[in-house]
Amino acid sequence: MAVNVISPGLSTTVQDLGRPGYYHLGIPISGGMDRFALRAANMLVGNDEGAAVLEAVFMGPELEFTSAATVAVTGGDLPPKLNGDERNTWEAFPVKAGDRLSFGYLKSGARAYIAVSGGIDVPMKLGSRSTYTLGALGGHEGRALKAGDSLPLGKGAGGKGAVPANLRRMPGNPAELRMLPGLYWHRITAAAGKQFFADTWKVAPEADRIGYRFKGGTALDFVPREQPFGAGSNPSNIVDACYPYGSIQVPGGTEPIVLHRDAVSGGGYMMLGCVISADMDLIGQLQPHSPARFVEVSMDQALAARADRLAALGRLRGHLGR
Amino acid sequence: MAQIHSPLPGTFYRSSAPDKPPFKADGDAVAAGDVIGLIEVMKSFHEVKSEIAGKNIRFECDNEEPVMAGMVLAQVD
Numbered sequence: 017m018a019v020n021v022i023s024p025g026l027s028t029t030v031q032d033l034g035r036p037g038y039y040h041l042g043i044p045i046s047g048g049m050d051r052f053a054l055r056a057a058n059m060l061v062g063n064d065e066g067a068a069v070l071e072a073v074f075m076g077p078e079l080e081f082t083s084a085a086t087v088a089v090t091g092g093d094l095p096p097k098l099n100g101d102e103r104n105t106w107e108a109f110p111v112k113a114g115d116r117l118s119f120g121y122l123k124s125g126a127r128a129y130i131a132v133s134g135g136i137d138v139p140m141k142l143g144s145r146s147t148y149t150l151g152a153l154g155g156h157e158g159r160a161l162k163a164g165d166s167l168p169l170g171k172g173a174g175g176k177g178a179v180p181a182n183l184r185r186m187p188g189n190p191a192e193l194r195m196l197p198g199l200y201w202h203r204i205t206a207a208a209g210k211q212f213f214a215d216t217w218k219v220a221p222e223a224d225r226i227g228y229r230f231k232g233g234t235a236l237d238f239v240p241r242e243q244p245f246g247a248g249s250n251p252s253n254i255v256d257a258c259y260p261y262g263s264i265q266v267p268g269g270t271e272p273i274v275l276h277r278d279a280v281s282g283g284g285y286m287m288l289g290c291v292i293s294a295d296m297d298l299i300g301q302l303q304p305h306s307p308a309r310f311v312e313v314s315m316d317q318a319l320a321a322r323a324d325r326l327a328a329l330g331r332l333r334g335h336l337g338r
Numbered sequence: 339m340a341q342i343h344s345p346l347p348g349t350f351y352r353s354s355a356p357d358k359p360p361f362k363a364d365g366d367a368v369a370a371g372d373v374i375g376l377i378e379v380m381k382s383f384h385e386v387k388s389e390i391a392g393k394n395i396r397f398e399c400d401n402e403e404p405v406m407a408g409m410v411l412a413q414v415d
Contacts, residue, residue, distance in 0.1 A: 026346060027380065074346050074379065074407060121343065121408030221349050224380040303347045304379055305404035 017083045019132060021165040022116065025077035030136050030155035030167070031129075033066040035144035039281045045261060046146035046154065046277050049127055049225060049300025052185060052329065053091035057131035059336045060088035060108040062175030067135030068145035070161070072128045074303075076119025077161060079130075081111045086133040086174040090184075092125020092301055107178035125186055125301040134172030148278055150226070175336075183332050187298040190216050190307035193274070195264065196318050198289035200254065208237040212272075212288065213312055220271065221304040225278040228299050229271050230308060236269035247284065254286045262290040264310075272310075274299060294321035340390045342368075342412045344405045348379030350386075352401045360401075367393045368414050375411060386411065 021028075031054065034047025048054035048071055055065040070077070076094050081087075088108045089096045096103045097118045103109045105128070111117065119128070138145050138156050147155025156165055201209065215233035223229050238251035246255040252269045259265070259275055265285035266272045274291050276299060291299065292313060302308060313321070344350065352360040352375050362374050368388045374395070376383045392414030399411045 026384070074348075121345070122347065122406075123408070126347075221379050222381045303406070304349070305347070 017085075017134065017169040017171075019136070019167045019169060020080040020082065021161045021163055021167070022078040022080055023163050024161040024165075025072045025119075026075040028070050028072045028077045028161045029147040029149065030068050030138055031071040031146045032068045032144055034277065035142050035146055035148070035154065038142055039261075042281050043142065043151065043153070044148060044278050044281065046144065046148045048129060049277055050091050050129070050297040052297050052325070053127075054129045055329065056106065056179050056184075056332060057088045057090040057129040058135070059332065059338055060090070060106070060175055060177060060179065061086045061131045061133040062173045063131060063133060063135050067131070067170070068138060069132070069136065070130040072119070072130060073126060074122055076128065078116060078118040080116050081113060081132075083113050083169070085111050085169065085172065086176070087111050087117065088131050088175075089128050090131075090179065091128045092186075093123040094125075094128035095120040095123065104178065106184060108176050110174075126303050127300050132169055132172075133174045134170035137168040137170040150278060177336050179332065179335070183328070183335055185297065185328070187301055187306075187308075190309050191298055191302055192309055192311050193295050193298065194292045194313045194318065194321060195310045196289050196292055196313055196315060198263070198287055200286035201288060203238055203251070203286050204288070205237045205239055208234075212236065213310055216307050216309050217272070219302045219304050219306050219308060223302070223304065225276055227273040227275045227279055228302065229273045231271045233272075236266055238269060252286055253284050256282055256284045258282050259287065260290055262293065262296055263287040264289055264291065276300070292318040292321055294318070294325045340392055340414055341410045342374060342386070342388050342390065342414065344377060344386065344399075344407060344409045344411050346377045346379055346384060347407050348377040348384075348405060350399050350401070350403050350405045350411065351376040351378065351383070352397065362395050362412075364396055366395050368395050377405065388414075390414065
């Protein structure tokens with residue numbers, strides 16, 4: 017029982033819900049960039065929600081199955097084709113030994129999650145099967161897939177069903193990323209803070225699993241100060257600090273970067289705040305050049321948004337009889 | 339007439355470097371497998387190879403233009 021990689025796509029990796037607990041040692045949480053879509057894909061094929069799947073970005077792989085299984089593709093609209101015949105996204109479909117799965121052009125979103133019944137059974141590393149490519153850790157040999165790879169599958173029961181559009185979630189146009197201002201917000205002027213939220217930014221093409229860079233907005237004005245000992249000379253520099261998941265750093269004050277699943281855990285850039293956990297999945301579905309805005313929220317609003325996402329997950333589980 | 343599509347979203351480049359000539363000039367012939375441009379995305383550059391052969395290539399997309407997956411980059415006869 018295996019999945020053979022005929023062609024790998026652009027950068028297809030094995031991901032599960034991630035590897036929390038080691039960030040203080042510099043090992044990031046990794047895992048799917050859109051974990052709601054990852055969970056949905058697993059539920060559709062009858063897996064545990066946290067089973068390992070394939071995350072394909074911008075371009076799908078071509079895969080061959082060595083045994084019968086159930087497959088589902090969720091996330092961005094990357095149309096699956098089984099032996100050349102199109103299948104629906106967000107819907108379980110059966111495959112037989114020898115069948116080939118390929119993909120059409122990405123229509124919307126950025127990342128697709130390909131779940132196979134039984135899950136991708138690569139070895140657990142530090143409690144997760146997720147791939148952290150920079151550290152060559154986890155996944156299949158610690159790297160993105162290559163042609164000729166063969167991925168073992170676990171034993172699965174199979175599933176069925178589909179996720180209707182009202183239970184899916186994709187970013188709007190522009191994407192609205194809710195953000196809680198943080199410890200260093202006082203480093204920029206009130207006018208700069210106002211402008212930061214007023215601007216519409218665009219995703220820079222270099223955005224990846226480590227961080228999403230945004231460009232096209234106004235450069236920040238900093239409140240003048242004498243830089244403390246240990247901080248660099250640029251006003252965007254601070255004495256080194258921990259970088260949370262979702263934190264927004266602005267090197268040189270020009271282009272904000274939101275750290276994502278494979279981020280570094282600390283450094284010397286001040287952070288304006290954090291994109292709230294409820295909206296991190298949306299970032300994983302942003303294409304290069306797509307517009308996005310940052311929307312200020314309070315801690316209470318952030319916690320309410322987190323509760324909303326848990327409720328949405330509950331509705332998905334209910335729909336799929338989980 | 340046939341079309342060459344972008345396989346990826348990103349930024350399209352017609353030459354390998356700013357001071358280099360374009361991979362293909364308008365009007366050139368194209369063989370299957372010829373590189374017609376680059377797409378920049380996620381800190382790397384990906385060659386766009388034509389899957390078709392034809393004559394008289396006409397670009398529909400400018401150098402450094404943002405592109406979507408599936409967008410027509412060029413037409414050939």
